[in-house]
Amino acid sequence: MNRVILNTIFISCLIVTACKKKQPPVNPEVPVNLMTLKAKRVLYFDKYPSTTQALSQVNLLPQVTGSITGIFFKEGTHVEKGQKLYEIDQRLYQAAYDQAVANLRVSQGTLVQSQQDADRYEYLNKYNAVAKQLYDHAVITLENAKATVKASEQQVKTAKTNLAYSVVYAPFTGTIGFSQVKLGDVVTPGTTILNTISTDSPMAVDFIINEKNLPFFEKLQINKVNVDSLFTILLPDNSLYPYNGKISVIDRAVDSQTGSIRVRLVFDNPKGILRVGMSCVVRVHNQETTPVLVLPSKAVVEQMGEYFVFTAKDSVVTVSKDSLAKNPKADVSGKPRLFAHQKKVQVGQTIGPNVIVKSGVNEGEKIITDGVQTLHDGAPVTTANKVAPTQGGKH
Template sequence: MKKMNNIVLISAATMLGFAACKGPGQKGAPVIPPTPVNVIAATEAPAVYYDKYPATVVALNQVELRSQVSGFITGIFFKEGEIVQKGKVLYEIDRRKYEAAYLQAQANVASARASFERAKKDDDRYQRLADQDAVARQIVDNAKATLETSRSQLAAAEANLAAVRTDLDYSLIKAPFTGRIGISQVKLGAQVSPGSTLLNSISSENPIAVDFVVNENDIARFAALQGNAATGDSTFRLQLSNGTQYTHGGKILAIDRGVDNQTGTIRVRIEFNNPDDQLKDGMSCVLRVLNDQSGHRLLIPYKAITEQMGEYFVFVAGDSTATQKKVHLGPRIGDKIVIMDGIQPGEKVITEGFQRLRDGGKIQIGIPAAPQDAAAKK
């Protein structure tokens, strides 16, 4: 009997314990409060953006000046670094022996011409006598042979005179075109050899060109730009090595004849006006080519983008929940990014507070004031 009383007491204590655990003030599982967020509507706006290519400035005309005759430099007639006009005398090589050779060649021509004139008169005279049968035929033939010999000697003398005149002309080295000349590689009195001694370099400056390479897949795009008569100043822009933007626009001058089979690229040349001599041959720069997808595009702040495993997402706000959507990105423009697809204009993109969100998570639009701010307002 005593044992049964103990069992009843234990059961009652247990029931009282359970009753105590389920008091009237107890609640269910804790409720997670909504995440405060800020949003902005995705809007369409003009989006002008450029593809960037490393490029090099090149002169359209450039030549190394070398002597074609030997001798000593006896004159330098330019200021280094200045613009020289086509035909201006730049260097003089000792001309004395070339002038003497020219005078001798002139004398040889005069002598050969006199011999030719005498032989021609003799031929005419003997021909008239032969017509009257008053001279032997052999004398007539000899006169004709002498005439042809003197004719050949005159031609040889005139050819030698032309060659000597050419050497005399080569003793004065002139600018082949209008351009800027560099620093002289020789000084007065230096000896030069034909074709081997570099005297200087000269290059044209306005207009000037920029060379860059593109993938062979882009050939059709640049060929269309080359054939487009409406190509304007906004299509090609230059960014200089110091980060400044070149003010003048360019146009396609040429696309190279073939693709480099080692790299799969082709060279393209863009022509730019260079009135202020801002572009120099050999400069490095970045060529910006207007992207053909520029236009009205969907833009959102770049800070709204999250990346997961190489894919990009944004959180879109509903009435009280956030939905994660995958997007495909275009180029970045300042603090905004072009969205190619994934969301629609007008959708509210979460820009702040999404770091703690999950797809379908509860949200409260508007970041609440910090405690210290609330106290300050009181």
């Protein structure tokens, strides 16, 4: 019984002691850093993922059958238009050409003989010194001889063409790739790919834009806007390509599935830095001269795909008697206090550590730049205690 009484007394003491502990202050002020939002002119680039393309590219295909007897280029190098690249066994095609030429000469000789006979019979026919049938046969033989000569001439052309096709030349100046055949390989017209050649200067750079931006790029194409560094590209190693580009083509139609359209730029490539298929980033120089609102990216909070900032506003807090009774240390001075207010914003282009804000806040508002991690809408804040600037972008 005594033990029960002692335990009850002990528990009662603990409860009294706990009740006497100091209660945490209500809505402690969060230390923050502020900036006053001002509009200013900025230089930035709109960036688009892109891929380099050749303006002309073809697969080299043989036109005749035979084995490869010669390869006359170094793979992956620059070749000139008309340069000899491959040779296919010419012996059969040379023999066919020689035979066609010989047949042509025989046909030409027969034509001469037929012409002489026809002339002789025509003369005799005038004086009725020859049978009419013989004269008619001589005329027919002459016409057949002429047709035979024409056929022989076509055979010579065909044989000459096949002989010419046994040597493959570069169709234009460009860069040639790895050979798909080796010496001795037998190639077949229309099926065997010998190699691929593509132009290397100028080089095309293709990228995709949203259909909403189409009027802007059409204006640049039509008006031929001459702005230094209007179109530049970043190479895969993030270095800046030393030459500027210009709009060459805007695709004929918008993709109805994605609402996008392809734009092609053209860049000079005298040093061969650009290669077909490279992944680059197109930078389009900002043409907007109107001042814009710029915030540090760290001041912007992302939530479920939407973006918010906290502004700080002065407010006077009225403390009721009940609140004062519960918290005797509450501020009753009537002085304005700062409170955080969350606002939804629309962000634009990122410029280094900053981001353009298109809407949601106005010039002159006080924006909380540090300490936003612990804030909520309506939280009291203070600038009395400086907050160490945070690093990084959006939270």
